[in-house]
Amino acid sequence: MGEHHDAMAAEAVEFCSALIHIDSTNTGDPATTGDGESRCAEYIQSLLAEFGLEGELLEKAAGRGNLVVRMKGSDPDAPALLVHGHTDVVPANRADWTMDPFSGEVNDGFVWGRGAVDMKDMLAMTVAAVRQLRRENFVPQRDIVFAFVADEEIAGEFGAQFLVDEHPDLFHGVTEAIGEIGGFSLQVRDDLRLYLLGVAEKGVAWATLTARGTTGHGSIVPNGSNAVARLSSALARISEHKWPVVRSASLSALVEQLGGALGRPLDIERLDDELASLGLLAAMLLPGLRTSTVPTQFYAGYKTNVVPGTATATVDCRIAPGTDDEFKKQFMDLLGPGIEVSWEDGRSLEAPARGALLETMQTAITAVDPAGKALPFVMSGATDAKAFSQLGINCYGFSPLRLPEGFDFAGMFHGIDERVPVAAIHAGTRILHRFLSAQ
Incomplete structure (x- = not known):
């Protein structure tokens, strides 16, 4: 069995490279x-078709x-599981990389x-x-559906959203799914590696702000009528606002289980300080708290001595789980009067932070890494x-x-010299094999 699993692991590296x-x-x-x-989908199809899974x-x-691709289970009435991943990647400039980014x-x-x-590793x-x-x-007890999709890096119009809209x-029968981002380890001690499991995902609200004012000479138009000044003041209020920690069910599970793993209770009133001491772990956990x-972009004007009639900016808003409905009102209150807003958004998600599926993840982790402890967390990305x-x-x-100690996993996403350890x-x-074999 060990040799077979070694061959399986070697295949994974080969397929990732290809x-x-x-x-x-x-x-x-x-x-x-x-x-x-x-071409990625066709390559994957060829690999699975060798074993009778055409899709x-x-x-x-x-x-x-x-x-x-659907792998049929022995119980057609059992709720099915979805395993999904995307084949598209963001651009890479060869001149910036140590290695050819497509080698x-x-x-x-x-x-x-x-x-x-x-996420070609997954x-x-x-x-x-x-x-x-x-x-x-x-043969699993329940059906397992595998989806290898396009277009996740933009909006899913040609990928997951297309499938949901036109091929539901x-x-x-699918009730649960696994995909990115989670399951990676961060080492806390020699005898403790925490594997972060994404149980919630922040909402996305991309705001485009427009302020309107008086067009005229820079020496005449007062700042009270200046679109740039009005929008700049609104952006300052947005930037300086300290959003509160949101005590969602997923955050409560994180605090309880992280405290248990560390052997001491965590003070939820001082979570920023509690997490800040945890190094790379903090970088993954802190964004999910609130x-x-x-602000990401600002457009206005065409000449130094001409006051433009409009100014536009964009703000990348990531909404703590369960607060989508109240967020926009709070955001508008911060902006103040005279600012028009248009939105592109997607609601936050929160799955149960406890249950049989998470227990199966923990069992699979421990079977391969006895020092591994699963920990729920809130994903900041979409x-x-x-x-x-x-x-x-x-x-x-x-x-x-299972990542080596000190590996900057978060920095690899969309980064220069993106790479994944073979081990x-x-x-x-x-x-993953152990997890799927328990379905």
Whole structure:
């Protein structure tokens, strides 16, 4: 069995490298986004078809392929599980990288390239684990649906949202899902590695602000009529506002279980200070505590001595779970009068922070890493869970990796020299295999 699992882990590394080598850059512009997503889907389809799992390949637009495969369970009435991941990646500039970002080179104990952690590693681990399960003639109790989708890095219009809107039947019976971001480890002590499981996801609200004022000479128009001045004041209030910690069910579970893992209770009134001492762990946990409102762009004017009639800015708002409805009113109160706002948004998500699925994750982790302890956390970024949750699916972040101490996992996402440790893929594939074999 050990040799078979070694071969499975080696396959995962091979598949990850091959997927990275397929340039599936999503520029956000249909004219410049190629057919890499379809080529990834076709490659995965070929690997699974070798073991009798053909699946359906679906495109909303040419080159934007999505592959959905259902592994039938022994109990057709049992609630099904979805395992999902995206094939697209953000752009990479070759001149900035140590290695060619689309080489998929295995060097110095890492697989290098764009998508190594976001998230071709998970795609590769999933495919390798499924192939091994088929070798073992494994039949799950419940159906397991695998979705390898396009376009997550923009909005899912050609990927998860397309499937949910136009092919919801493919997810019939699914009640739970795993995908990004979660399942990765952070070492606290030699005998304790915390594996963060995404049980909630902050809402997204991208605000475009417009202020209007008097156009005229810079020496004449007062700041009270100046669109730039009015919008700048509003942005200052947004930037300086300290949003409170939101005591959601997921945060309560985090505080309780982290305190148990550390061997001391945590003071929820001083969570910022409590977490700040935890190094890389803090970088992942702190953003989930509260809403954030971050100005990102400002546009106004064309000449120093001309006061423009309008000024526009964008603010990236990430909303703490369960506070979506009250957030916009609070935001508007902070802006003050005279500012127009338009929104692009997606609601926050929160799945149960306790239950059989999470216990199965913990069991799978411990089987491979006895020092591993699962810990629920709130994901600050947005994922395809936003789309799949529209079907009533409880979505979790579980893409397991056992990471070496000090590895800046968060810094790899969309970063230069993105890479994933080979050993992390080996352990992650074994964890995922153990998890799937318990379904």
